[in-house]
Amino acid sequence: MPPRNSRSHKFLPYLAFILFSAIFVFKVDIIISQTISGAARRNNLESTSSSAIVVGNGTFHRHFLVAWGEGRARMLEDGELLTLSLDKSSGSGFESKKVFLFAKIDMQIKLVPGNAAGTVTTYYLSSEGDHHDEIDFEFLGNSSGNPYTLHTNVFSQGKGEREQQFFLWFDPTQDFHTYSILWNPKTIVFYVDNIPIREFKNAEKLGVPFPKDQPMRIFSSLWNADDWATQGGRVKTNWALAPFTASYRNFSADGCIWSYRTRSTSCNSNDFLTKPVLTMELDQRSRGRMKRLQRELMIYDYCKDKWRFPNGPGPECEIN
Numbered sequence: 001m002p003p004r005n006s007r008s009h010k011f012l013p014y015l016a017f018i019l020f021s022a023i024f025v026f027k028v029d030i031i032i033s034q035t036i037s038g039a040a041r042r043n044n045l046e047s048t049s050s051s052a053i054v055v056g057n058g059t060f061h062r063h064f065l066v067a068w069g070e071g072r073a074r075m076l077e078d079g080e081l082l083t084l085s086l087d088k089s090s091g092s093g094f095e096s097k098k099v100f101l102f103a104k105i106d107m108q109i110k111l112v113p114g115n116a117a118g119t120v121t122t123y124y125l126s127s128e129g130d131h132h133d134e135i136d137f138e139f140l141g142n143s144s145g146n147p148y149t150l151h152t153n154v155f156s157q158g159k160g161e162r163e164q165q166f167f168l169w170f171d172p173t174q175d176f177h178t179y180s181i182l183w184n185p186k187t188i189v190f191y192v193d194n195i196p197i198r199e200f201k202n203a204e205k206l207g208v209p210f211p212k213d214q215p216m217r218i219f220s221s222l223w224n225a226d227d228w229a230t231q232g233g234r235v236k237t238n239w240a241l242a243p244f245t246a247s248y249r250n251f252s253a254d255g256c257i258w259s260y261r262t263r264s265t266s267c268n269s270n271d272f273l274t275k276p277v278l279t280m281e282l283d284q285r286s287r288g289r290m291k292r293l294q295r296e297l298m299i300y301d302y303c304k305d306k307w308r309f310p311n312g313p314g315p316e317c318e319i320n
């Protein structure tokens with residue numbers, strides 16, 4: 001008896017170890033399978049039901065990547081604030097992890113203050129490849145006391161040359177303001193603080209390609225373009241003032257997320273009949289307000305540029 005007893009005592013640690021290992025493996029197995037089914041659920045969600053992403057506090061990290069200018073693009077305040085900076089050796093930029101096929105995107109931006117001559121801050125949607133689509137906001141900096149220029153453009157299937165430029169009715173460097181793009185199969189609308197400033201309607205009936213087949217990612221950058229940006233390139237960047245910084249917060253997107261893996265979007269055909277961002281167009285009142293604002297603040301309109309387009313502007317100019 002005593003020998004046997006002592007033997008089983010000797011085995012006790014091994015037994016405990018085996019038991020512990022078994023439990024450990026079982027537990028890990030559960031965790032792994034939960035992760036896999038979670039991922040499957042998420043993927044499923046991406047491909048079958050409509051989804052929106054809203055970025056609140058601490059989520060810039062989740063939805064954006066620093067694309068270039070390492071160290072000059074920073075996510076701060078637990079991911080609530082993002083800043084881009086520009087110095088003599090480089091600018092910086094970020095991009096969304098997700099790709100959209102129709103969405104309304106909103107971002108609050110505070111532009112480079114003071115003498116921002118030569119700097120350009122961009123915020124845009126773009127697809128990839130040769131015949132790309134693109135919807136652009138660009139903010140052309142100016143010398144102190146002179147107004148920024150808000151430059152907009154729409155590319156469809158690689159063709160742009162649809163610039164419209166505006167002065168803003170506020171100083172965009174004093175505080176954050178909301179810049180939004182609505183992009184659905186019927187129209188593209190640019191908004192500033194929820195006020196429409198430009199519309200580019202689907203004019204396929206007039207033979208103008210409309211961005212509707214290529215998914216687009218959100219990009220933003222701060223870079224130097226003092227060879228052309230400020231007063232036609234006459235005013236150069238004052239590098240003694242570098243680094244120049246623009247700030248971003250409170251991003252939100254409501255729309256259809258494209259999956260390259262399944263080659264499908266998170267929206268279904270019913271969403272295109274019922275989801276406001278996918279069906280929305282400007283009503284008469286908003287369009288009237290936009291036209292009045294354009295008469296006051298638009299400083300360049302490609303539709304009226306007879307020098308560049310002697311044969312007349314694109315047919316879309318008739319309906320926008």
Ligand SMILES: *[C@@H]1O[C@H](CO)[C@@H](O)[C@H](O)[C@H]1NC(C)=O
Nearest residue numbers: 140142146147149229230231
């Ligand atoms: C800068 O200010 C000048 C003078 O007001 C103006 O003509 C110009 O359009 C402004 N914007 C840029 C980007 O040069």
Ligand SMILES: *[C@@H]1O[C@H](CO)[C@@H](O)[C@H](O)[C@H]1NC(C)=O
Nearest residue numbers: 106107108178249250251252
């Ligand atoms: C953040 O954005 C949302 C939607 O665009 C808006 O309703 C909300 O007021 C914004 N929050 C702040 C703090 O500006």
Ligand SMILES: *[C@@H]1O[C@H](CO)[C@@H](O)[C@H](O)[C@H]1NC(C)=O
Nearest residue numbers: 055056057058080249250251
């Ligand atoms: C994030 O939280 C802070 C305080 O915790 C609050 O002041 C701020 O308005 C919040 N921002 C957004 C976008 O909700």
